[in-house]
Amino acid sequence: MKELSRLKRVLDQGGFAVTAECGPPKGADAETILKKAELLRNTVDAVNVTDNQTAIVRMSSLAACALLKPAGLDPVLQVVVRDRNRIALQSDILGASALGIRNILCLSGDHQSFGNQPQAVGVFDLDSIQFVQVVRTMRDKGTILGGETLTKAPDLFIGAAANPFGDPFSFRVIRLAKKVAAGAEFIQTQCIYNLDRFEKWMAMARDKGLTKKTYILGGVTPLKSAGMARYMKKKVAGMDVPDEVVKRMESVPAKKQADEGIKICVETIQRLKEIPGVRGVHIMAIEWEEKVGEIAERAGLLPRPA
């Protein structure tokens, strides 16, 4: 039987897609991944598996995706260009497709200086846009870089990330356009806390006709505490957490902050649903996967299509 991307099907059929993020463990324990799979089952269409996120060594995203697939989930393989050259990247694409993985998200990756291996060499042989183009050519033309033909082309739904909150703002939509031109069929954005800026970015994307060429999923991350809000604001690269959000988190007692974070997240999703061109939501509940179901429920995203 031909394996299909559930994410692609939901989007192609016009549905509002829901994806979540699943971080692999800092160890060789398959159980952790499978436990997270149970938390996410029936609450989302597909599950993104992060690739050594923030440059911290974890179980490989390819292996974790291979564990999720037989558990009945539709994994999105995240691959960063930080750690692999073009030989390894193309090889992993073939392996992923052979394992039945049907979605890929092509990323630059957080710089190695952020993680627990700051002495590592940063590879960056391809950049994320070139990587999208390479995967697209492998799939559509059945060739690798340099033009050699594959015995079988990989079958993957190809995605890329976008950060509407990076600078310079005027360039952000040009970059999105480049990713779409390179072949990105879906886009998952950086966590959205500044909805006004996100709406401006979406308007620019619509003006350029990009929402007709790619599916844009807005990224959200529920805040667990006011401390986390402050940390995200100050320390996390490419993040835009407005003062109002930090103040709102600080305005409730510590015990209630997690609930407030969930509430903000649900409200954000509800607003995202109203923005023309937003075709889904990507819920990145960092080490808080158990809350994804509740968020999806309260945001009116359940049940998911079978």
Place this chain on the structure above:
Amino acid sequence: MITAERKPIDEIRAMIAPYKRVLVLGCGSCVAECAAGGEKETGMLASTLRMATKMEGKEVIIQEKTLDRQCVKDFVILLDDVIDQYDAVLSLGCGAGVQAVAEMFSEIPVLPALNTEFLGETREQGYWVENCLGCGDCMLHFFGGVCPLARCSKQLLNGPCGGSREGKCEISPEVPCAWQAIIDRLDRFGSLDRLEQIYPPKDWSRKQGGGPRKIMREDQQR
């Protein structure tokens, strides 16, 4: 130019500890410009080492000399008359200088007193910045004269990444975002449309595809 910085004095002292007659050898080129290995720095290092060995009560001969260029055979050969007086050379040349001296005098250990850093420019007095990787296939004309390979932390040819914030790189507020600089320059030339084009993967074979590189020019050979 090639930039370098002197190694910590303890590391240098440990390196020369086994030797009794040491030539401290400076270089008057790049490393003089970046105030790491010129005549002045060579003299200062030699006196520091003489003082240190004296305090320890050791009998060590430490003398100094500076060549115009340590990386050019024609200059290195000037050591021919004096090299036998020593049992080690402590070089304040860049990595290429150290190896050129070692190549010519195979009987004597040549030790590096500097850490060679990068190809860069003297931005202002006491401030040097990296701006060239020596990739073998210059693309500066596409990027407004700012090299994204040398100056973007992720070597993006299609940047900037999402971590560019107010002109700074995500890795540190001390690091300027090369892509912000590229955009600003192209904007001035009215060439922002170049940013819409996708630059293909870099051909790294010009840098490392043939192993260690060399340049052979018959018209220059004698």
